[in-house]
Structure formats: C-alpha cells, structure tokens
Amino acid sequence: MNKAVGPIKRKFAPWDDPAGVPFIRFENVTKRFGDFVAVDNLTLDIYEREFFSLLGPSGCGKTTLMRMLAGFENPTEGRILLDGKDLAGIPPYKRPVNMMFQSYALFPHMTVEANIAFGLKQDGMESDQINTRVAEMLRLVKLEKFAKRKPHQLSGGQRQRVALARSVAKRPKVLLLDEPLGALDKKLREETQFELMDLQIELGMTFLIVTHDQEEAMTVSDRIAVMNHGVIAQIGTPAEIYELPATRYVADFIGDINLIEGKVSAVSGTQLSLTSEGIGGVIDAEAAEGGDATVGLDACFAIRPEKVRISREAPPAGSHNVLEGEVWDIGYLGDISVYRVKLANGTIVKATVANMTRIVERPITWEDKVYLTWPRDAGIILTK
Numbered sequence: 001m002n003k004a005v006g007p008i009k010r011k012f013a014p015w016d017d018p019a020g021v022p023f024i025r026f027e028n029v030t031k032r033f034g035d036f037v038a039v040d041n042l043t044l045d046i047y048e049r050e051f052f053s054l055l056g057p058s059g060c061g062k063t064t065l066m067r068m069l070a071g072f073e074n075p076t077e078g079r080i081l082l083d084g085k086d087l088a089g090i091p092p093y094k095r096p097v098n099m100m101f102q103s104y105a106l107f108p109h110m111t112v113e114a115n116i117a118f119g120l121k122q123d124g125m126e127s128d129q130i131n132t133r134v135a136e137m138l139r140l141v142k143l144e145k146f147a148k149r150k151p152h153q154l155s156g157g158q159r160q161r162v163a164l165a166r167s168v169a170k171r172p173k174v175l176l177l178d179e180p181l182g183a184l185d186k187k188l189r190e191e192t193q194f195e196l197m198d199l200q201i202e203l204g205m206t207f208l209i210v211t212h213d214q215e216e217a218m219t220v221s222d223r224i225a226v227m228n229h230g231v232i233a234q235i236g237t238p239a240e241i242y243e244l245p246a247t248r249y250v251a252d253f254i255g256d257i258n259l260i261e262g263k264v265s266a267v268s269g270t271q272l273s274l275t276s277e278g279i280g281g282v283i284d285a286e287a288a289e290g291g292d293a294t295v296g297l298d299a300c301f302a303i304r305p306e307k308v309r310i311s312r313e314a315p316p317a318g319s320h321n322v323l324e325g326e327v328w329d330i331g332y333l334g335d336i337s338v339y340r341v342k343l344a345n346g347t348i349v350k351a352t353v354a355n356m357t358r359i360v361e362r363p364i365t366w367e368d369k370v371y372l373t374w375p376r377d378a379g380i381i382l383t384k
Helices: 062-070 112-122 127-140 156-169 186-203 214-220 238-243 248-253
Strands: 024-033 036-046 051-055 077-082 097-100 174-178 206-211 223-228 231-236 258-268 271-276 281-287 298-303 309-311 322-332 336-343 348-354 369-373 380-382
Touching (some): 024 062, 051 062, 051 214, 062 097, 062 174, 062 206, 097 156, 112 127, 112 156, 186 214, 214 238, 223 248, 231 238, 248 258, 248 298, 258 281, 281 298, 309 348, 322 348, 336 369
Parallel strands (some): 051 206, 281 380
Antiparallel strands (some): 024 077, 258 271, 309 369, 322 336
16 A cells, blocks of 8 residues: 655655664653653654654653653653763753743743843853844744833733744754643634744754644644554654554544444455444455454444545445435534434444535535445554
C-alpha cells in the first residue's frame, strides 16, 4: 500500500533520510513518580529545524517528557541527548533550550520591550546588542507599536506574542511550548497557529510543542507523536496520522471517525474483508500498514465521515460497501452538515457533506431512507 504523505508546507523530511542525525534523542527513557510510570521506556528522535508535536490526553506523559528535556525533571532510566550531548547533570539554566508556558508569566511591572530584554540582560549582553535583538523580536511578532506598553494594556493574543518573543530572544537551540495557545479564543488561536508556523520557519529553530488540541497539532506540525499512557502510539506527519492510523486508539483520538467492529473473513495481500454483526454485512477494505490480519481475527474498520457518501438513490447492483438506513440526526455546522444514520439493527454511522451552495431546503432530511457507500480504499481495517 502506498503511504499517503499528504500536503506538506515545505520540502523538509530529514526523518526519511537514512543519513539524517537526530538533533534531540530520547533513548529508552522511563520516568516514575513513586509507583506511577509517567513515561515508559520511550525512544524518540526529533530533527533540527523540525516543528514537532507531542499530542495526547491529560496524563499521557507528554508534559513530563518536555520537562525532562528542559531539565525540570530527571529520567528514572535512559538518557536524553541534544545535538549529540548527554543532558544528564546539566541544570535547566545551562541547557540551550527555552520554555514558553501556557500562563506566559510576563512581568506585569515591565514594558513589552523590557520583558523581551530581561533574559538578555541576565546573560550580560551589551546594551546596544540588546536593543538590536529586542527590535528584531518586536518586528518578528509585529509588536513594534506596543513596545512601551505593559502586559495589562495588551490583548491575550498580544501577550502571547510577547511571551514568544521573550522565549526566542536568547536564540535557544530548542523552543519548548507547553499548551501555548490554550488561553486564546478559537478564532485567535487559529490565526496564531499560522503565525507560529511562519515564525518557526523564519527563525530556523527547532520547536517542540505539547498539546491536547488535535487541530492545533495537525496545523503546525511537521510530525506528531500521539502518546498514550507513557508510550508513543504512532509517529507521523499530520496526513499519515489522520489517513493511516496504526491503531484503534490513534484512529479514535484524531478527528471524527466511524469504528465498526467485526472479524476478518478474507485476506488477499493488503485487501481484506471484514464481517461485522454491527452492520449485518461484509466490508471490503485495505489493511493498516504493519497489520497482521488473519482470517478469524478480531478487527475493526475505520472510516472518516467525510469519506462516506450519503444518497437517497440506491447504488448500482453489485456495489461494494453499501449500507442502508434512516437519517436519525443532522448537525448543521455551516461549512458541513453531519448526518447520523441509523441502520436496521440500531448501529449509528456518520457521514458528512460539504455545504457547497446556499440552500433553503435540505436534499436529505430527518427520517429519510438513505444509502451509505464508500470505495474500498476510503477506510482501513485495524487489528491493533
């Protein structure tokens, strides 16, 4: 099966280069807090100039991993290397990393430019160099006109930019971002995500972000590590994670999806058939990469709602992957409509339709009898 890489924002994929050398390496790292294992024998490589996301629910170990890199926690086992150097024993203030916290932690009595200059002064930089660097940072985050203001005179988005400018002013090798956009409203958060991407590329720095926001990780990242209970469930580009989830957990965690349980009833190379009591029929699909499907094995079929076609017209006789049901619920979200279709045995399957035109009446409405169809390669069968 060809690997779907999807759109990328730049020609940058050092992880696919056999000669590529990781810039950050977590090597068999375990972190315990008493009897609780926060990170469990984890190995992870991150490359220079990469925008990398640690994504997962609360308690999955992502923040602990970042704090160990920053030096606020020490690994119980394993080691962490940055640019080939073992970080063991190096205190946080001597590590070439900087961390931007969700709270921003700006000094309320200082102006914007003073906040940005603070770390530079602590390092003993010459005043003329400080002025040049601060001016450069203000330009990067588009806050030149706000240099003399104090944090309480700024909007939430502007305070976030000040914190970001202060974090990168010292030009660390790695910038660590702990839920950096969590305090912003949805629209401003979306705008800031693109600004963050552009800034990272312009600076040429390595960014490591911790987030539980799937959309945020998908937007900004070169690659994403999806974490679960202290281990990495899958690493890949946003498109790989979304289109080719390796496990039920990843499929269910990223975006919206239909998961239909069943048993593998036929195997032909990467082509599988799944017999499901939930839909009362057989699904023909492809196996997930790295799967070990055999006839009789419990598995599930995963398909995104936007890949399911919904119609009141019956498909041609002999068509594969056809379900018949009744429209049970409709969610109108402006750009799309979400249809929840109830099958004869009560199973609910979701389909989404883009609202391409302004219409007063829906072509499909509540209690309509409809047919759901999809091509063989629209979803995958997961055995893990």
